[in-house]
Amino acid sequence: MTKKLTPANLRPDSLAVHGNMGHDTHANAVSFPIYQTSTYINKNFGGDIDFSYSRCANPTRDELEKTVALLEGGKYGFAFSSGLAAETALFSTLSAGDHVVIGDDVYGGTYRLSRDVFPRYGVKFSVVDFSCPEKVEAAIKPNTKFLYVETPTNPMMKVCDIRVIADIAKKSGAKFIVDNTFMTPVFQKPLSLGADVVIHSGTKYLAGHNDTMAGFLITSDEEVYNGVAYNRNTEGAALAPFDSWLVLRGIKTLTLRMKKHEENAIAVAQWLSKCKAVDEVFFVGLDSHPAKAIVDKQCTGYGGMISFTLKDPSIVRHALCDYQMIMFAESLGGVQTLITYPLTQTHASIPKEVRDSIGITDKLLRLSVGIEDKEDIIADLASVLGE
Template sequence: MKIDTRLAQIGSKSDPETGAVSYPIYQSTAFRHPRLGQSTGFDYARTKSPTRAVLEEAVAELESGDAGFACSSGMAALQTVFSLFQQGDHLIVSVDLYGGTYRLLERIMAKFGITTSYVDTNDLQQLEEAYQSNTKAVLIETPTNPLMMITDIRKVSAWARDKGLLTIVDNTLLTPYFQRPIELGADIVVHSATKYLAGHNDVLAGLIVTKGKELSEEMAMLHNAIGAVLGPQDSWLLMRGMKTLALRMERHQSNAKAICAWLAEHPLVEEVYYPALPDHPGYDVHNAQSSGNTGIFSFRVKDARLVEPFLRHLDLIAFAESLGGVESLLTYPAVQTHADIPEEIRRKLGVDDRLLRYSVGIEHPDDLIADLAQAFDRAYAEIT
């Protein structure tokens, strides 16, 4: 069955007693035991909840994993995954990293004696140089946020497996509709489901998918013990959003391609970072492991003085954090999503005061381009 169909049918046959096509929201936190020593399969909502269970089964199947876990946010999902590790362990992580993940690693996990090396995870030499006897896992973002760097998941997963390491992939930007890391050798997939999976800027959620019985059982214990689980209302909202994921991702990527082509020719734009562009350094690897492209990209303007008036003059496109919703959002990473990364590191990577990140919505591309054009014109008039 095609993934488009599986997405649209999430939960539609999960309530045979009533035949509800939209799976119900089970608000209960407690569940009656038939008698001593017996259970309906549900005891306490932190451990397992009917609505959340349908969502978790769906995402596990979509990502070709063995178990799914729905968390209260993307960061809660990462915290749960990082709880697999203990004092003295070492992680290797993609160098162009979402600022929230960097903050979690450096300000929280470091307190518990977990150390991290940041490298270009597509470079096996850098991986080898970063590897230590206490290294336990590799965490990959591909594409990365915001510079759209690509990592060969097959290559890194094979390298990690030879070393006895876990491979963890943040698949937020492509979703299982376009990329399925477990099929490429990864052990764990994480999502900020707030983004493309939910898709409407109205629910906060995170997801984990694991491969393998032992790893899945360990993650289930951590998920229950930590307790940062997703509530039934948000689980239902996330399932509802995922039903239209195929339609939305197709529109997101077609809009992004059109706008990137326009920006690449604009006289005030220096560079556009998007893996669908043939001159992108990760173009071939990306096409080999993914069936499509995300709706997010970054671009660098030629003059930092343009940024403030450009953002101020946007009309249709919202100047806001987050990404992946049906509405277009434009973000300034240096002061928003990546503010917690030290300036020296940010600038070395290219996350400087001229870089903007655009999460393209599903509006008509002509209207989005017109908004960008008028904002550029008015910003340029202000600085000249």
């Protein structure tokens, strides 16, 4: 009997292209339309309608949300104006007196939320190295509501065992949240490993072209869904229609791009490991990575993110600014190779003593390996760093 293809049984490459398999019912356009409107005609006075105001719902955003939820294996998806907006909507479900255990190596914006914003409303945070499960378990309190981690972390590429932390969370009654920005659902599916919520900066790999900003939250948890749905509508941080369409278009090539990012990153990491100017390379695909066995167990690939330290900090400016093709810029996950200086860019808001404790020093650079020819990327690096 011939199998009927539905979004639920499409393989990953097909799912990325066709997503929720939504179609334009007006003109039968192949590309899902941009519903660039703020409001909708009400033809059902006194009754329910699917679309009334685009902050609440929009057909283009709905199609994107269903697609991302399918890719992550979740029941519900929310598209936000940024990754930080997604985190804010999630943390806003907490109340004064609640407690969160958060990873010690997180994006600077996430750190600001945990240090400066939500403590003002009575939410407490404990910062822990999630690569050590016993430390996570020890940090949990009776009022702990969330365990929040990036894996791999930004920028030190630390890895946690998602299944192990998920078991700890379930025993304590806390929700386990995983930021899956670096791996994407192409290489890692935290919900299938026991996580309750997945967060993305959709600006990065999901959109993939450095031309829009977005954030996502995916879950199958009804309590989380209800709280986040209310908060997003109330706080007004929903993704706009055109940005939704840009991400929807970008996702169509997600699996192809991620495989190329990974192929290039493996080659670049191996080259950096032999470069005389480089002291240490942090890449989850290297045999030298302390958690490679965990990565091989819970992921199907290694992604495209590398961090490395220079032996001589006096060449940092040269090692950031003097390439022909590689660009010195914040962000990651786009088709272009970008090099970043976490100390003064992505993690500048983190106190020096905290940065020093996790390895974010004046020698550390972060490389988002693009989809250019890997030989050109390596040649550009060699022109600045030497062989």
